[in-house]
Amino acid sequence: MKFGVIIFPSKKLQDLANSYRKRYDPHYALIPPHITLKYAFEATEDEALQFAEKLRHIAGNSHPFLLKTSKISSFSPVNNVIYFKVEPTEELTYLHAEINKEFNQQNTEYAFVPHITIGQHLSNVEHSDVYGSLRMTNVDHEETVDRFHLLYQLENGSWTVYETFRLGRE
């Protein structure tokens, strides 16, 4: 079974992201807009139960923090992924590191660049068109993050929330 750990930003930011995702992200219907803390990984249900226990502990030792977005950026040429850039604050980076420590054999080959994907699986031409028209867009926004979620993937590719973890509250 596949699991992942994410933050859902506020409804306001999700609605804004969806206005782009609708056109540019084939995962639009599979999961709401999110910031990935831990990429999809395989685990048994028992492993996930233990992992949830650890996430509860990590959440309890963390605190709500400010999330800031400023602009639209892209992972091109590595990946044709367009996203809202999220400031890599100390708290967010710490949370990411703590969570990934727990299953450190997987998916740790990339540096953590916190982001909210708004477009992906674009051809080079599409990417260039879309990014060209969006790159100057201002997405100055800030909000408080006070929770994150553990999800699992269904057979159709969509994601269901298993559990919410409230920062500083578990």
Added chain:
Amino acid sequence: MKFGVIIFPSKKLQDLANSYRKRYDPHYALIPPHITLKYAFEATEDEALQFAEKLRHIAGNSHPFLLKTSKISSFSPVNNVIYFKVEPTEELTYLHAEINKEFNQQNTEYAFVPHITIGQHLSNVEHSDVYGSLRMTNVDHEETVDRFHLLYQLENGSWTVYETFRLGRE
């Protein structure tokens, strides 16, 4: 903002429900398969925060319970909704009643018939065809429910989880 309270059944049951929803339920992409505990209702974010506090309390005073499905049924002729019938056990009925007490001005005109929708918005002819072919299907299944979720709706109609409440654990 619209909120709702639901139970997500196990991945196994969600995958089974989705195999039908894909064809017969236009809400397929908006929310994973679920049992509704409280229908969509309007609330401000402040009201929802208070409601979450009450849900935490209700969850804390409840216990994990057995969920049983047995067959496929329909709300026709009231509604062309086809669903997995969920046994209205004492625990489930109690949980539903406790949650609905809190916002009792809305949506209480129906008796609680716990179910997992697998088809809706069908024409009379479609409903009759689909239900005719599914009504004898055996969905004998049981599993333990140990949590429920508060969700909110985005502008595109899809639902995001706000918080998980674990039965007997908050």
